[in-house]
Each structure stands twice: as C-alpha cells, then as structure tokens.
Amino acid sequence: MKKIFIFLFFISNFLFGHTCNNKLFSLSTEGENVIVLQNLITDISDTCNLNILIKDNIAKEQLKKELKYVKLKNLTLREFLNHILNDNGFFYDLTNNTLSISYIKTKNFKIDYVNNVISGSSSFSASTSDNTSGTNVLSSTFNFDFWDQFSKNIKAILTAQANNYFTNPDPIIDKASGLVTITGTKEQLERIQKYINDLNKRLHKEVYIDVKIYSVKLSNYHQSGINWDKLSLNVNGNIPINTNIGQTIINSTSFSMNGILNFLSKYGQVNSISNPKITTLNNQKAIITVGQTKNYSYKQATTDKNGNLIQSDVLGSKFVGILLDITPEISEDNVIMMNINPSISSLSDNQINTNLPPDTIEKKLNTMIRIKDGYTIILGGLITDTKSFVINGVPILKEIPVIKYLFSSKEKISEREELVFIITPHIIDLNKTISLKDAGYKDN
Secondary structure, eight states: OOOOOBOOEEEOOGGGTTSSTTOEEEEEBOTTOOEEHHHHHHHHHHHHTOEEEEOSHHHHHHTTOEESOOEEEEEOHHHHHHHHTGGGTOEEEEETTEEEEESEEEEEEEOOOOSOEEEOOSTTSBOOSOOOSOOOOBOOOOEEEHHHHHHHHHHHHHHHTOBTTBOOOOOEEETTTTEEEEEEEHHHHHHHHHHHHHHHHHHTOEEEEEEEEEEEEEOGGGTTOOOGGGGGGGSTTOOOSEEETTEEEEOTTTOOHHHHHHHHHTTEEEEEEEOOEEEEETTOOEEEEEEEEEEEEEEEEEEOTTOOEEEEEEEEEEEEEEEEEEEEEEOTTSEEEEEEEEEEEEEOSOOOOTTSOOOEEEEEOOEEEEEETTOEEEEEEEEEEEEEEEEEEOTTGGGSTTGGGGSEEEEEEEEEEEEEEEEEEEEEOTTSOOOTTTTTOOOO
C-alpha cells in the first residue's frame, strides 16, 4: 500500500497560541493518496482545542468519506472548514470552541403570496375558453391554486435531489403565514432556496393595464367591418409593429389616441363603452366585465317516489355583455406575454324551449402575444347584429287601438357594431412612484 503523504502545517501568531483564530491552514494529498474526513476533523480538534459535536447519524457515516485529491494553501480556519465540510455537503457551526457538524437541516422559507384559490366558477355566467358543449354559459374556465402547485414543485425538487441516506419528511406549508418548513440535505435546501428566490422575484412583479373599449356602429357602406390594413395610415404616419386581421401592435412613440379615433370614425359612429385601468400581479388573471345580469325562471317537472308529477319554479341568472380577461407574464428581458380573451354575449331572440335557461349568442377571440412595456395592442373583429322595430305614423292617431294600423307602419331596423379593444400594459417599478399621468389619467 502506498504511503499517504499529508502535509498539514500551521502559521501561528504566538500571541494567540492557544486558539486557531490567527492560524493559516494548508492541506495537500498527492497522486492516488486519500485522506478520511473524520481523521482530518480529529486533527483540527486536537490542534485548535475544539469540542466536536456530530448531530445526526448520516453526518457520522458521511465523515468516513475519503477525499481523493485536495490542495489547499494558507486558509483561515473558517475558509478551511468551508472547503472540507460545506463543499462536501455538510452543515457546520463554529461557536467559541465548539464545532457542530450535521448532514441534515430544517429550514424555514418565506413566500409572500395571498392565501387564495383563483377559480372560474361561472360567477359571471360567461365563458372565454373553447366551449363546444352548447351549454350557452359564458364562464371563465380557469382554476389556479398557487399553494397546491407550489407544494408539488417543492416535492419534485426534493425527489430530484434524493439520496440513499435520507428520506425527506413532507414539507410543512403554512398558507396563512406564508412559511414553508423543509428538512433536507444541503444540496436540497440550496436548490429550494434558489427556486424560492426566483419565485418571489417573479411573483412580486406587477403589470398595470390600461384598457379602452369602443363600439363602432358600422355605416351602411362598411357593413363588413373595419379594414384594419389601413390603420397604419392614421397613426402619425407611422407603420405599426405588427398588423394582422383585427390585431395591431403599435409602439409607444407611434401611438396616437386621436389618430385611432379618427380612423374608427371613418367606419361609423364611435362610442366609448368603458375605460378601466387595472393592476395585476405577474401571471395572474385580470377580469373586466361590462354588462348586466339577467334573472330568469322556468318550470321544471319532476316525479316523486310515488310517480306523481311535481312542477317547481327554477330560478337562475345569466351574465350578458362584454367579458375581457387578460393574463400577463413578464419575461426576464421585461417583454410582456399576454393571453387576451375578449368575448361578447347577448340573449337570443329565438328561444326554442322555454323550459330551459335562456339561450345566448356568444362571440369571442383568443390571442397570445408578446409586447414591449408601453406598447399598445388593438383588437377588433367582434361584430354584433342588433335588430329592432320602429313605429312610424301620425302622432296620437298611431296610438289609438283598432285604427292605429291605418295611421302607422312598423319598420325593421338592423344595426351592426364592431367592438374594439385598445390595451396598453406597463410594467410597474415598485421603486418608482407612479403619478396619475403615468396611470393614464389627464385633465379634460
């Protein structure tokens, strides 16, 4: 067996000869020679007059590990311990003349997140996702439980870093306080610490979204809708970044609200429906609704246990109007990816079965875009048809029963409107105070 060459020497300050506070350590192994960690810790204990505490059985076993090759020069005691203990997966604490060593540690982590579950439970009686079942219910079909997903991710990290020496207990997650308690190895806790740091950084980003919703009552000459290809001619003479059918992205320097309104007015009468401004956390859904809830009732027939027919009134409600949900996600280079789902619903005039909830007519878009901070996206293409009747005739006489038909006529009027959504997202810098002007408010 080859002789093990170990060179361990100390440069001491004679004024502090009984401690290692002012000693420098060097260690070298040559060729295929090895050194056992336990023997090295024993030598350090004897040299520095340290008490040694091994806090778990796994640490005791791991200290029997051999260091294949080491070459360290002129290090303080803590620097030396960092290399031979920390770098080999050990935790250690050096207090006064006691060195505590462990392989397993329990650590608390802090997550700043609201304890709630975001779920679309048809509270709006509206839908922004693909729905081919014909249920006529407009509902936002999303379900996001942050803490459930977080727990799964933590367990996946622990599993990926698992070893044969130790089985992790389940993490303790206190949703109310945002505290997470995890017992694991050094490698596991370091990876979880990095994950939580990155998660907190992303969670705390915010997006301020300025939304303007307009309706354009299309003129007789433009019943097919707005020609979005010609939009670039009306935005300060500049060409938008991207123009598709019903979707245009305009950079912050080219955008002109007056230019947009002038462009829309060429196709018909422009009306402002809503101008909400909403702030949401990164990757969290923002929902905007403009409409009303329609209450309804219908008869429902059932039979009791004796076969007798029982009729009962069923009451319900349904949202009709405009629903817009936006989910922003901020990338590392501060580009905003937005999932935008605008939809519009109305009651149908052709209700076939009156013993069912009222039928609705629904039109919707779904788009996923990448857009820079402060840029504006314009969405169009949602066209609604409105049919109504107007009574024309001689005043007063057209109101008299029986003879009113001789002095009046009924005219059917059909109108088409196109909805236009103008959306501008801004990444919020929490270190900067936002003024009302930054938020899009201005004096009239």
